Every structure is written in C-alpha cells, then in structure tokens.
Amino acid sequence: MRRFPQGFLWGAATAAYQIEGAHDADGKRPSIWDTFSHTPGNIERGETGDIACDHYHRYRDDVALMREIGLNAYRFSVSWPRVLPAGSGAPNRAGLDFYDRLVDALVANRIRPFVTLYHWDLPQALEDRGGWGARDTAAAFGEYAALMGRTLGDRVKDWITLNEPLATTTAGYIFGVHAPGKQDPRLAFQVSHHLNLAHGAAVRALRAAVPGANVGITHVSLPVYPASDSDADRAAARRYDGFANRWYWEPSLKGRYPQDILERLGPLAPAIEPGDLERVSPPIDFFGHNSYTRAIVRDDPVSVLTGVSQVPGPGPRTEMDWEIYPDHLSDSLTRITRDYAAPVIYITENGAAFADTVTDGKVDDPERTDYLRTHLTAAHRAIESGVNLRGYFCWSLLDNFEWAYGYGKRFGLVHVDYATQRRIIKASGRFFAKVAGENGL
Ligand code: FCB
Numbered sequence: 001m002r003r004f005p006q007g008f009l010w011g012a013a014t015a016a017y018q019i020e021g022a023h024d025a026d027g028k029r030p031s032i033w034d035t036f037s038h039t040p041g042n043i044e045r046g047e048t049g050d051i052a053c054d055h056y057h058r059y060r061d062d063v064a065l066m067r068e069i070g071l072n073a074y075r076f077s078v079s080w081p082r083v084l085p086a087g088s089g090a091p092n093r094a095g096l097d098f099y100d101r102l103v104d105a106l107v108a109n110r111i112r113p114f115v116t117l118y119h120w121d122l123p124q125a126l127e128d129r130g131g132w133g134a135r136d137t138a139a140a141f142g143e144y145a146a147l148m149g150r151t152l153g154d155r156v157k158d159w160i161t162l163n164e165p166l167a168t169t170t171a172g173y174i175f176g177v178h179a180p181g182k183q184d185p186r187l188a189f190q191v192s193h194h195l196n197l198a199h200g201a202a203v204r205a206l207r208a209a210v211p212g213a214n215v216g217i218t219h220v221s222l223p224v225y226p227a228s229d230s231d232a233d234r235a236a237a238r239r240y241d242g243f244a245n246r247w248y249w250e251p252s253l254k255g256r257y258p259q260d261i262l263e264r265l266g267p268l269a270p271a272i273e274p275g276d277l278e279r280v281s282p283p284i285d286f287f288g289h290n291s292y293t294r295a296i297v298r299d300d301p302v303s304v305l306t307g308v309s310q311v312p313g314p315g316p317r318t319e320m321d322w323e324i325y326p327d328h329l330s331d332s333l334t335r336i337t338r339d340y341a342a343p344v345i346y347i348t349e350n351g352a353a354f355a356d357t358v359t360d361g362k363v364d365d366p367e368r369t370d371y372l373r374t375h376l377t378a379a380h381r382a383i384e385s386g387v388n389l390r391g392y393f394c395w396s397l398l399d400n401f402e403w404a405y406g407y408g409k410r411f412g413l414v415h416v417d418y419a420t421q422r423r424i425i426k427a428s429g430r431f432f433a434k435v436a437g438e439n440g441l
Pocket of ligand 1: 395
C-alpha cells in the first residue's frame with residue numbers, strides 16, 4: 001500500500017458558474033459567463049449555466065455526497081456578481097448568506113473549505129467598465145477579497161486568489177473561446193499583468209481580514225517535452241514552457257516576468273508601472289497546481305507568437321482529447337519544487353472526462369478509475385522524492401457545465417442527470433472514497 005502523509009487532504013473541486021445555476025436568483029447580476037453563454041454560437045448546443053447542477057438550491061445534498069465519498073476538503077469558488085452584483089460597492093446579503101450556509105454545512109461535516117475567489121466569472125458590470133483590461137479591476141478584486149475574508153474568515157482559512165490566469169488570457173483574450181470572447185493578444189498580456197496585480201491585492205486583503213490565513217494561487221501546469229532531440233525543438237520546448245508556465249508562475253512566485261518571453265513579446269509586452277513587481281509577489285503559503293496532461297512541441301515559425309506547434313502524444317486520450325500521461329504529474333511537481341522553492345503544493349485539480357452511461361442506476365467508469373489510480377501513484381512518487389504535497393482535489397465533484405463544451409464533457413465523481421438533477425456516485429467515486437478512507441492506494 002502506498003501511504004500518503006498524515007493529514008493529507010482528499011478533496012474535490014468545483015467552480016461557481018459550472019455548478020450553481022440560479023443565475024439571476026436573489027439579487028445576483030450577470031457575470032461575463034452569463035453574457036458569453038447567452039450569445040449564440042459560443043457554447044456547444046447553445047447550452048448555458050442558467051441551471052447547471054442547481055447546486056445553489058441543492059448544496060445540502062451535495063455536501064452529503066461529499067461526506068459519503070469521505071472527502072475531508074472541498075474547493076469551490078465564489079460567484080463575484082452574486083455577492084457584489086455591480087462588481088464593487090454594495091454587497092448582496094442574500095448572496096453572502098448562500099456561502100455562509102455552504103461553509104457552515106461543510107464545517108459541520110468536518111470538510112475543510114478551500115475558497116477560490118476568481119474562477120472566471122467576472123461581474124458583467126466590471127466588464128462594461130473595461131474588465132481585466134482596466135487596471136482598476138485589480139483594486140476592485142482586492143475589495144471583493146476583503147469582503148469575503150470578513151464574511152467567511154472565521155471559518156475559512158484556506159484561500160485561492162485566482163484560478164488559472166493562463167486560461168483567462170489565452171482562452172478569453174487570444175482565442176476568444178471563453179468569456180469575454182476577445183481575440184486581442186496585446187490586450188491579453190496586459191490582462192495577465194492586471195490579474196497578477198489583482199492576486200497581490202487579494203493576498204494583502206486576506207492577510208488583513210483573516211487571522212491565520214493560508215493563501216495561495218492556482219496555476220495550470222503544462223509540462224512541455226520536445227518532439228525530437230534537435231536543438232530547434234528543444235529551444236521550442238523551452239519557449240513554449242515560457243508561454244504556458246513561466247510567464248504565469250514567475251510573477252507571483254519570483255516577482256519578475258521571464259526575460260526571454262518579454263523579449264519575444266516585444267511590443268505586445270504589458271505596461272508595468274514602477275513598484276508593480278513587488279505588488280504582484282507578496283509571499284504566499286502554497287502553490288495550487290492544476291494539471292491534466294502534457295504538451296509535446298516542435299519548432300514551427302508559422303505560429304508567430306510562440307514559434308511552436310503541438311504534436312499529439314502517443315498515449316490514449318480522454319474525451320477532451322487530452323493525452324493520458326500520468327508521469328506529467330510527478331515531473332511537474334518535482335519541477336515546481338526544484339525551480340520555485342514552492343513551500344507547500346496542493347493539487348487543486350486533476351481528473352478526466354469520459355462518456356459515462358447509466359445502466360441499472362449505476363455508472364461504471366473504469367477508465368476514470370484508472371486515470372485516478374495512475375495519477376495518484378505519480379503524485380505519491382513525487383512525495384517520496386521530497387515534494388511537499390499536502391492534498392489532492394479531484395476535478396470534479398459533479399458532472400457540470402464544461403465551459404465552451406457545455407454539458408457534453410463529464411468529469412464528475414458523481415453523475416448528474418441534468419433533466420432530473422438526480423445524482424449517482426460513479427464507480428470512480430467509490431474508488432476515490434476507498435483511497436481517501438485508507439489514506440493510500
Ligand atoms: C480547468 C478548469 C476547470 C475545468 C477543468 C476541466 O482548466 O479550471 O474549471 O474546466 O479545466
């Protein structure tokens with residue numbers, strides 16, 4: 001049996017827009033994801049998060065499911081426009097009350113809440129004033145963080161400022177496949193700097209509002225391997241690692257932007273004001289690590305920005321068409337420990353989408369169980385080699401609204417029938433319960 005360290009956290013993760021529904025309930029105003037999903041052509045089958053898993057009304061049942069799976073931690077995000085409908089200014093008491101009740105239910109079940117402040121649903125009201133392209137949005141985020149710290153900080157100590165800034169800038173501002181749907185690389189890199197300022201402001205606000213706060217940021221990690229041994233492909237891998245990983249990790253962890261990427265960006269590089277690099281890098285307590293797959297790249301001058309193109313790996317693939325390559329997890333955990341002296345690491349997301357079916361009221365999903373087993377084994381190997389990994393949050397608790405893919409991709413430990421909102425714990429959920437219960441596999 002591979003045992004995990006004592007006190008290891010066995011959790012699941014979700015995000016507000018993907019599960020809550022209740023998109024206009026009790027004073028909530030739209031986020032950029034409400035706007036984006038309601039715009040024809042953006043989401044498969046025209047689906048929206050209007051109802052999603054109706055978690056806003058069913059959170060008690062969902063906490064009971066967490067308990068049944070034996071989770072001792074749960075990562076969720078707060079919908080900013082639910083608690084601050086105009087993005088700043090007057091809070092919405094009903095919205096705050098929802099998170100109060102959720103946290104109470106978690107604590108009553110001895111499930112440690114990890115709160116993500118930004119999992120992509122910016123208030124539309126702020127978007128209308130320039131969104132992440134406006135430097136002021138970072139200050140508004142600091143005020144929002146303070147509000148949440150004051151509201152939940154007596155019970156919530158674990159805070160994640162941002163989820164995957166890379167996804168916001170690339171999917172939201174370069175490819176336009178996520179809200180707010182822009183295709184503007186110049187703006188994208190400015191946005192990434194404003195996100196870093198927002199992170200810094202939130203860390204300071206949380207430390208001031210929450211005694212004993214444990215604050216981190218969640219980055220996606222995409223380990224990059226060269227397609228061949230040639231110098232050109234190895235340089236391409238280093239460059240792509242710069243765009244996908246170092247550009248995001250270095251500001252928050254080292255207070256700098258990677259010089260090679262700044263040079264390559266040239267006129268696309270963001271405007272950085274004096275003092276900003278200190279502002280974006282207050283000390284943090286942990287590194288939140290989301291990871292699903294790896295990238296294999298070759299040198300390709302045709303792609304102007306990065307100069308690389310991806311080559312499909314040889315391994316089997318999930319429904320997202322992501323290659324299954326468990327070693328990527330141990331490789332990236334060791335790398336973050338080595339290069340960034342990360343104090344503590346949590347895997348804040350890892351999991352897989354497969355096309356599940358319900359038969360006789362059961363969901364048998366051996367591929368997901370296998371994905372979890374092999375990735376947890378890789379995580380365990382990283383711990384043995386000295387990585388200070390303290391917890392694993394599976395993506396996701398429930399099948400949910402998978403952004404531009406709508407409800408077509410199922411990642412849950414728990415199956416959701418969207419027509420009836422009936423939940424069924426999948427075989428992989430039972431497997432995860434066993435691992436959590438034994439603290440090992
Ligand atoms: C991550 C997101 C999460 C989910 C998974 C599959 O990038 O943080 O919301 O969509 O991918």
